Amino acid sequence: MVVSINNVSKRFGTKEVLKNVTLTIPDKSIFGFVGANGAGKTTLMKCMLGLLPLTSGSITIAGEPVTFGQTKSNAHIGYLPDVPEFYPYYTAREYLQLCAVITKMPKSERTSRIKELLELVGLSQTNSQIQAYSRGMKQRLGIAQALLNRPKLLICDEPTSALDPVGRAQILSILQAAKSETTVFFSTHILSDAEQICDRVAMLHNGTIIFEDELSALQQQVEHQFVFTFVQSVEQAQSRLADLEYDMTIEDGSLIVKLSNESERLQFMRELTERNLVIQSMHPHTRLLEKVVLEVLK
Numbered sequence: 001m002v003v004s005i006n007n008v009s010k011r012f013g014t015k016e017v018l019k020n021v022t023l024t025i026p027d028k029s030i031f032g033f034v035g036a037n038g039a040g041k042t043t044l045m046k047c048m049l050g051l052l053p054l055t056s057g058s059i060t061i062a063g064e065p066v067t068f069g070q071t072k073s074n075a076h077i078g079y080l081p082d083v084p085e086f087y088p089y090y091t092a093r094e095y096l097q098l099c100a101v102i103t104k105m106p107k108s109e110r111t112s113r114i115k116e117l118l119e120l121v122g123l124s125q126t127n128s129q130i131q132a133y134s135r136g137m138k139q140r141l142g143i144a145q146a147l148l149n150r151p152k153l154l155i156c157d158e159p160t161s162a163l164d165p166v167g168r169a170q171i172l173s174i175l176q177a178a179k180s181e182t183t184v185f186f187s188t189h190i191l192s193d194a195e196q197i198c199d200r201v202a203m204l205h206n207g208t209i210i211f212e213d214e215l216s217a218l219q220q221q222v223e224h225q226f227v228f229t230f231v232q233s234v235e236q237a238q239s240r241l242a243d244l245e246y247d248m249t250i251e252d253g254s255l256i257v258k259l260s261n262e263s264e265r266l267q268f269m270r271e272l273t274e275r276n277l278v279i280q281s282m283h284p285h286t287r288l289l290e291k292v293v294l295e296v297l298k
């Protein structure tokens with residue numbers, strides 16, 4: 001386990017922001033840390049970086065206990081804050097060269113590591129100064145900087161939140177590629193981002209972890225579920241199908257039906273035709289985290 005968070009609580013005055021949080025993060029995985037704004041995600045990340053003292057509990061990173069202030073454990077961490085700051089008049093290459101000097105990277109490694117990282121984040125062909133960068137480009141440079149010294153853990157605070165869909169997709173694919181050399185821990189309030197790349201997901205709600213699981217285990221919960229909308233109202237459709245023994249529920253104006261195999265799906269289509277129900281749309285259920293979250297919070 002690269003990270004072990006044991007019973008961590010954090011209070012600001014009388015306000016308890018983290019309540020007995022326990023999490024372990026396996027090596028070389030992508031761990032999605034999901035929660036609404038204000039849930040306490042940044043607070044936990046700052047605790048992992050030794051930037052905030054814990055009220056109680058303990059955290060270990062790569063076997064090293066985290067202490068408040070100058071913590072040795074930070075030697076194993078690369079960190080991308082939600083709004084990374086750079087020297088605006090440098091190019092990406094110059095900036096990474098400066099970081100390599102500051103962090104005392106051996107000279108013999110610098111050129112090849114910087115080349116490798118610029119390629120990873122798609123900035124190898126960009127020679128403009130950072131001041132001309134889009135938000136997405138700055139986030140990508142931030143990832144390159146965080147990965148420079150081959151950390152065992154990459155922590156990213158809401159790396160996709162401020163980006164358009166293309167920028168978000170680029171960041172997600174970079175994080176996925178980074179997994180071959182490090183463990184990625186990233187926070188987000190965008191459930192579909194976590195769903196796309198995470199091996200494991202934990203959800204923080206009001207300072208408490210309300211679920212934590214392998215994404216594949218969550219996926220099983222919605223496997224074989226299909227979402228139908230009809231020309232008729234969903235209530236009408238449900239009542240016309242009421243005599244059949246399908247597992248059906250209504251969600252947001254759609255009918256969710258469990259159809260476990262091809263013959264069940266074909267039979268269901270026949271039933272729809274026989275009952276004069278006209279399909280407007282049909283697709284597999286994919287919003288699984290949203291569904292799990294709604295169920296947990298019910």
Ligand SMILES: Nc1ncnc2c1ncn2[C@@H]1O[C@H](COP(=O)(O)OP(=O)(O)OP(=O)(O)O)[C@@H](O)[C@H]1O
Nearest residue numbers: 012015017035036037038039040041042043044158
């Ligand atoms: N230094 C502080 N003093 C007092 N309260 C704080 C402090 N830092 C954070 N908080 C409070 O703790 C709660 C959790 O904040 P935090 O920034 O950890 O949430 P978050 O999940 O990262 O949300 P966001 O996505 O909006 O950043 C918020 O109510 C915030 O106001």
